[in-house]
Amino acid sequence: MSDFTGPAVPEQAARTVAERIAERVTAVRFDDLPAEVVERTKLVILDQLGVQLLGARLPNVRPVLRLAERQGGTPEATLTHSGARTTASRAAWANGALGHSCEYDDAHALGWHTASAVVPAALALAERDGASGRRLITAVAAGIQVMALLGAATTGMITTGWHGSKVLGVFGAAAAAGVLLGLDTAELVNAFGIAASDAGGTMEYDRSGGEVKRLHSGSAARSGLEAAELARYGLTGPSTVFEGSRGVFRLFGGSDAGIPEAAWQRWHVLDTIFRFYPAVGTVHAPLDAVRHLREEHGVRAADIRRIRVGLVDFAVGHGASITRPTDAISAQFSLAFGIGLQFATGGNAPADYLDPARWTDPGILSVGDLVEPYAMAIPEGDPAFSAAVDIDLHDGTSLGRYQAGFRGHPRVPATATEIEDKFRANARGTVPAARAHALARAVEALDTVDEVRTVTRLLAPDGQ
16 A cells, blocks of 8 residues: 555545544554655654754753653653653653754644654653554554645644644644554544644744743644543544534634545655754745855855845745744744854854844844845745745845755755764764664664664663
């Protein structure tokens, strides 16, 4: 089976969207996954674990970790930041927050940020129940698939201000948990209906900041996991939760058009975007273009008169509206800050986005003040996350570059080596290099291990 459509069913039209999705999720097996899906899913898991290890060192999510530590709980699953063990749902919550702690987790054109919601939920359950690596891979691929399918029907969320990672994440986590728990179709339909009551999440943070955004992935992971467990115990939910008159598609997407048939025809984990800048995805193409122009022409901050940046219309408000950061999230959502930081430091290191001194650095802000974003039509066939950058210099020279996609986007795909290098850099400072190497090799061999615990043990302080 090379896609997610499944066999034709005569009464297909009578099925609800939740039933159709649940049928496919509960039927999928590891052997159904094409080799490229298996390999990509392992890289997604590795990348997510690296971001969690980086998040363990960051102050902006420390309140989440303090609460998780204080609450304790039955030792079922590992907390990435400490190696301590707590309940599966609490581990999913805390690890999901770590995985979305610094805008460095993966992105997806349909599913938003998939791994930080799906992987923590799936890994916590797999560890608790002693599941195999093959089962974990299947669960993660299925969870990402569900987020992308539903995202294809709710493209209006970004204009209405709902955060897709939270809205869709509860269903992706529920699907992944359903695979690991062995839910049948009816139970998974109920899980989706239950999870819907925890869908939500305003995007006001992209206007005025607020570190609460980091919780969206963790809360989605926890809610989806618990929805699947509640469904297994017999709790019910509405079967028309997606297409109903008060369902997800209308409330969050503003439409009842449903999932396009074409969306069922591929494995969406293959469209994962790996981020190599710790910033909102809409600014990556401009940052790539600026980096190329800087390196090619030796442009210095003092040379610049103006920087014009053409973006897809929604990106002007989602990544280009903040010019004076007041916290890490507003720095990571500021195109002006990211460009200024690159000229001031030569790069866009994660630590610099979390350094309060950088948010008010005159050298960074003065370059940012020269940035003029505007909405442009993206050429047909190019990714929405493309950009045109024109740098006008004081001597009259004008330098320009059009960037179709960016490094890590499927249009400019990252190599396995680049993803592993990012993982090692993120893990550095949290776990010793030898253990990071062992963890990377363990994830690489995930489809051969009988118990995922052989991987999660490497997250503990003593590696035991």
